[in-house]
Amino acid sequence: RAKDEGGNTHYCYVPSLHANAEERRKLELSLRRAIGQNELELNFQPVVNARSETVVSFEALLRWNSEEHGFVSPAKFIPLAEDTRLIVPIGEWVLHEACREATRWPDDIKVAVNVSGEQLLEPMFANTVVRALADTGLAPHRLEVEVTESVFLRDGRTARQTLEEIMALGCSVALDDFGTGYSSLGYLRTLRFSTIKVDKSFVQGASQENQESLAIIRAVVAMARSLEMTTTAEGVEDADQAALIRELGCTKIQGFYFGRPMKAIEARSLVVKGRNSRAA
Ligand code: C2E
Numbered sequence: 254r255a256k257d258e259g260g261n262t263h264y265c266y267v268p269s270l271h272a273n274a275e276e277r278r279k280l281e282l283s284l285r286r287a288i289g290q291n292e293l294e295l296n297f298q299p300v301v302n303a304r305s306e307t308v309v310s311f312e313a314l315l316r317w318n319s320e321e322h323g324f325v326s327p328a329k330f331i332p333l334a335e336d337t338r339l340i341v342p343i344g345e346w347v348l349h350e351a352c353r354e355a356t357r358w359p360d361d362i363k364v365a366v367n368v369s370g371e372q373l374l375e376p377m378f379a380n381t382v383v384r385a386l387a388d389t390g391l392a393p394h395r396l397e398v399e400v401t402e403s404v405f406l407r408d409g410r411t412a413r414q415t416l417e418e419i420m421a422l423g424c425s426v427a428l429d430d431f432g433t434g435y436s437s438l439g440y441l442r443t444l445r446f447s448t449i450k451v452d453k454s455f456v457q458g459a460s461q462e463n464q465e466s467l468a469i470i471r472a473v474v475a476m477a478r479s480l481e482m483t484t485t486a487e488g489v490e491d492a493d494q495a496a497l498i499r500e501l502g503c504t505k506i507q508g509f510y511f512g513r514p515m516k517a518i519e520a521r522s523l524v525v526k527g528r529n530s531r532a533a
Pocket residue numbers: 298313314315327328331340344347367368369399429430453487488489490507508509510514
């Protein structure tokens with residue numbers, strides 16, 4: 254790429270690479286201390302039933318407000334946590350925290366937790382899940398683990414075995430960001446995912462009258478149905494997108510239109526108050 258840009262641009266990459274490495278090291282040191290310093294927090298984003306528009310689950314999304322670096326985007330610190338394997342202890346914290354919060358919601362509302370490939374490849378990961386459930390008292394069927402297609406890239410066999418162990422506990426597993434990865438469809442044949450989450454790029458593409466995105470969502474919905482899996486459309490931002498997604502037959506909707514990721518206390522009051530007001 255540097256070649257395409259021609260000229261002397263490659264000279265500029267050297268100092269900036271050093272700066273990035275230095276910056277990364279600082280960020281890593283801070284991230285190492287983040288749990289102990291209470292800098293991590295979970296936000297919860299509602300997922301609604303596409304027809305009734307009632308909340309069926311919340312996805313737990315990690316936030317890092319660093320004393321040294323301020324608010325750091327997950328797009329930046331999650332890959333860093335994965336590269337350094339800090340995602341293993343951090344992910345364990347996330348699981349416990351998410352399960353604990355979910356015990357405060359009505360029984361029919363699930364919590365979805367993102368799990369990285371590095372976590373799945375840990376030999377004792379299923380035990381970590383068991384411990385989170387046991388310590389918090391959350392019923393296994395209320396926990397949904399979200400993985401992306403990329404978890405099958407490095408050691409597909411181990412990832413698959415761990416996911417089967419998690420399913421055997423009674424938890425469900427969702428396939429996140431579907432359509433953006435590189436994996437084959439083979440694992441859809443043998444792993445019983447509960448849900449396929451259609452990546453937001455398709456959802457947002459479809460609303461721009463893009464026939465290709467529409468066709469792909471339609472095909473994913475049909476495939477999921479015949480595999481007895483549900484579909485969640487990610488990234489629904491307005492009423493038009495919600496209507497279109499409903500028409501295409503997605504089971505569930507997640508996106509800013511129905512709610513942004515919010516503090517635990519707000520999520521809690523949403524499901525408690527929401528129910529009371531509907532019942533009244
Ligand atoms: P994801 O699992 O696909 O989560 C959905 C992302 O889409 C979230 O970004 C959410 O804020 C964003 N989103 C939701 N609705 C909309 C919408 O209507 N429009 C737009 N433009 N965006 C929307 P977020 O919170 O920045 O997280 C980014 C990614 O970081 C997540 O993608 C997930 O892969 C990863 N991540 C977050 N928390 C964790 C965690 O606890 N563990 C692991 N391993 N990964 C996590």
